[in-house]
Amino acid sequence: MIRTMLIALCLFISAIASTYVQATPVDTFAFSSAEKQKRALSLAHELRCPQCQNQNLIDSNSPVAKDLRLQVYQMVEAGKGDDEIVEFMTSRYGDFVLYKPKLDPKTYVLWIGPFVLLLFGLIIGFVFVRKQRIVNNSQVELTEADQQELAALLKQDKD
Amino acid sequence: MKKLILFVPLMIFLGMGFFLYKGLFLNPKVLESALEGKLVPYFELEQLEQSDKVITNKDLIGKVAMLNVWGTWCPACKYEHPYLMVLARNKQIPIYGINYRDERDMALEELKLQGNPYEINIFDKDGRLGLDLGVYGAPESFLIDHQGIVRYRFAGPIDQRIWADTLYPIVKTLQEQAVKDGAS
Numbered sequence: 516m517i518r519t520m521l522i523a524l525c526l527f528i529s530a531i532a533s534t535y536v537q538a539t540p541v542d543t544f545a546f547s548s549a550e551k552q553k554r555a556l557s558l559a560h561e562l563r564c565p566q567c568q569n570q571n572l573i574d575s576n577s578p579v580a581k582d583l584r585l586q587v588y589q590m591v592e593a594g595k596g597d598d599e600i601v602e603f604m605t606s607r608y609g610d611f612v613l614y615k616p617k618l619d620p621k622t623y624v625l626w627i628g629p630f631v632l633l634l635f636g637l638i639i640g641f642v643f644v645r646k647q648r649i650v651n652n653s654q655v656e657l658t659e660a661d662q663q664e665l666a667a668l669l670k671q672d673k674d
Numbered sequence: 675m676k677k678l679i680l681f682v683p684l685m686i687f688l689g690m691g692f693f694l695y696k697g698l699f700l701n702p703k704v705l706e707s708a709l710e711g712k713l714v715p716y717f718e719l720e721q722l723e724q725s726d727k728v729i730t731n732k733d734l735i736g737k738v739a740m741l742n743v744w745g746t747w748c749p750a751c752k753y754e755h756p757y758l759m760v761l762a763r764n765k766q767i768p769i770y771g772i773n774y775r776d777e778r779d780m781a782l783e784e785l786k787l788q789g790n791p792y793e794i795n796i797f798d799k800d801g802r803l804g805l806d807l808g809v810y811g812a813p814e815s816f817l818i819d820h821q822g823i824v825r826y827r828f829a830g831p832i833d834q835r836i837w838a839d840t841l842y843p844i845v846k847t848l849q850e851q852a853v854k855d856g857a858s
Contacts, residue, residue, distance in 0.1 A: 565808075579810045
C-alpha cells in the first residue's frame with residue numbers, strides 16, 4: 516500500500532517537473548499546426564539573442580529576444596521558409612545571430628581551421644614516428660675497441 | 675629543412691596566441707551592423723510630438739544626419755543626453771530621434787525637463803523600426819549620408835571622446851561628400 520502510494524507520488528512529482536521543463540518563458544502564441552510550432556521553436560532555438568549574446572531567442576528574457584521570437588513565430592505562421600527567416604534576421608542583426616555560421620570567405624578559418632590543424636598534427640606525428648623507427652632499426656656497429664671497452668666495463672661491474 | 679618543421683607547432687602557437695591576445699581587447703558587445711551601406715529601412719510612423727503627423731523614411735533623406743535611438747526607460751540614454759544637447763546647440767549635425775518602445779507622455783515629459791536635441795522625433799512604440807534597424811538596445815546611433823544610406827552604427831552612449839575619436843571624422847567625410855554632390 517505504502518509502496519504504491521510512493522510510486523504514485525514519484526509519478527506525480529515527475530509529471531510536475533516535466534511540465535516545468537517544457538514551459539516556455541513568457542509569451543504564448545497560437546500556432547495553426549503542431550508541425551509549424553515545432554519548426555518555429557527549433558528555429559528560435561537556433562537563433563542567438565543579439566542583446567544577451569549567450570542565449571538563444573527562447574532562453575532570453577530581453578525585449579529584443581521577445582520581439583524576434585514573435586517575429587519568427589509570425590513568419591512561420593505566414594508560411595515563410597527557414598531560409599527566408601534566417602535571411603530576415605541576418606540582414607538586420609548580421610551573421611552574429613547564427614550559432615552556426617555560414618560558410619563564406621570570412622568564416623573559412625573557422626570551418627576549415629581545425630582540419631588544417633589536425634592535418635599538421637598528423638604530418639608532424641608521422642614524421643617523428645618514422646624517424647624514431649629508422650633509429651631503432653639501424654644496427655649499431657661495434658668496433659673492436661668498443662667491444663674491448665664494453666668487456667672491461669662489464670668485468671669492472673662484476674668485481 | 676627538417677629542423678624547420680620542428681618550429682611549425684611553435685609558429686601555430688604564436689599565431690593563435692596573437693589572435694587570442696588581441697581578442698582579449700575586443701568588445702563583444704560591439705556587433706557589426708548588417709545595415710551599413712544600405713538605405714534606411716522603409717517606415718511610416720507617428721511623430722512623437724504630434725500623433726497626427728506621419729514621418730516616413732523619405733523625410734530623413736537630404737542631409738547628413740544622425741539617428742539616435744532612445745527611451746525614457748534607458749539609463750545610458752540619460753547619461754548620453756547632455757552631450758546630444760551640446761551637439762545640437764553647436765549645430766554639429768541634425769539629430770533625428772527614434773523614441774523606442776516608450777510611452778509618449780513620459781518621453782515628452784523627459785524632453786521638456788532635459789531639453790530636446792532632436793529635429794524630428796519618431797515614435798516607434800512597438801519597436802518595429804528598431805527591429806528593421808537591427809537595434810538590440812539603447813542608445814544606438816546611426817550616421818546616415820545625404821542619400822539616406824546608413825554609413826555607421828554606434829551602439830552605446832555618445833560622449834565627448836566617442837564623438838571626437840569615432841563619429842566626427844566620419845561625419846566630416848560624409849559632409850564633404852554631400853557638399854561635393856551638391857546637397858546641403
